[in-house]
Amino acid sequence: MDTPSLPRLRHAAFAIWARNMLVLRKLMGSSIVINFGEPLLYLLGLGYGLGLFIGGQLDMPYMTFLASGILAASAMNTASFEALFGVFTRMVPQKSYDAMLASPLEIQDILAGEIFYCATKSLIHGTGILVVATALGAVSSWSALWVLPILFLVGLTFAALALIMTSMASSYASFSYYTTLVMMPLMLMSGVFYPIAALPELMQKILYGLPLIHAVQLIRPLMAGLPVTDVALHLAVLAAYGVTGYWIAFRQIRKRLHV
């Protein structure tokens, strides 16, 4: 068995992606309300209220600021939840991976397919948010369409990171550590709801070493029609987290399945 330093993407991975998409299609009807309802709730519920306090200090309408943050955070949440609960369900109680591995598929194909699927969900969910945000007048430029591929990339990154947790989990119970100790703090402190200038300097430094703020800083100027700065840095941090996450998760899952 080879040990790739980079994720390997073979055509075979799309069989896994297609499998999951087929399940998603079956559930699409019931999830459409959530897809549009949740961002609407956030934007209306927080946007008008918080806008009164924060709005004045920004170079864009608070609704645009908030919509950008929520886009990034939801890409993280959507991909993470699928990579935690969805992947664990297929790997452990359903034993779906055992069935897949009896075919020509290998663990790398399964993981690549899963991560692509998680990112696809981030993209679908994000598209819903973008539509709602546009309807609420929060989008001020066509450059906002560039947000879509970025949401996909953010989905890849956070899916790979969450897979580390999944690869080590013995039950669903361990996932609440990840959601409360990793996802929640990232969402509250990465400039999703308010500018990080409000935070102590040290904290800001730490935040730049973490992935979510880079997603926010790519998405926000695109939504507002402002120039994007440090593109290469943001992309590099997201990619580095994604590749590292994949690599660790792959080794753990191989140990777990190939016993």
Next chain:
Amino acid sequence: MKPVVDIRGLTKRFGERIVLRDLDLQVPPGVCFGVLGPNGAGKTTALRAMLGLTPVSDGTIHIFGQPMPAAGRTVRARCGVVPQADNLDPDFTVIENLRVYARYFGLSRIDVESRIQALLGFVELTDRADSPIATLSGGMKRRLTIARALINQPELIILDEPTTGLDPQVRRMIWARLRALREEGRTLLLTTHYMDEAERLCDQLVIVDHGRVLEHGSPRDLIHRHVEPEVLEVRGAAERTAAVLVDIPGARIEQIGDIHYCYTRDARSLLATLEQHRDLTFLHRPSNLEDVFLKLTGHELRD
């Protein structure tokens, strides 16, 4: 002819524990080959090793002449697998399970659609094509798992306890299908705890225990080689039975629980003795593979 499966000196450890020790196994093409062994003998582990699903500690495995696990993907593309525990996809219906599994083999939807219909017919699930997996009985799930294993038209079909937990009707139906597959020239490798199943289906078999092959041959050979042709199972209070059977010449006697098994080439004197002891019940039958199995693997419980 070159064997389809060629395993030599296979050793597998789980930590300190040796599960397969120096195991040799050759399966010629076109036969139905059985692997018998008590619980924990290492049957499933050996099958997983063959498919490249578990690393081995020592030895070589060739399937279709190709080395495993190096040739894993190409070999698995030519194999069908029925695992010991069902792992059908609960998110899908019967027919979707087959379609989705076909994709794992890189088969396109158009190519397999008529094959899927044929397979549903083969395992008599045509009218359940759109049923969710959760609504199937154990026997239906097993039949679907067999159909799924045939989706890629495999040359080698590996079945890990294909009929465990199924009723006699389903077992017979599955036997008939497995024989049909063998008639088509495919090679079958199956494990089972049912000696009648092995006797009926298998051209050749091995008996393994503690990860080692104890015996190899056709069911008839093995019976001939290891046990006397006739058996009397005598039931009654252990001491009483032992006293009656104490000086019967030419009989080999084994006791398991409250039953004494008397193996003999000629049961006449035994029968005459037992006629005089009406308080003992007995059963006179020809010996079978189960007698061989018990003789070779002993009577202690495993696991």
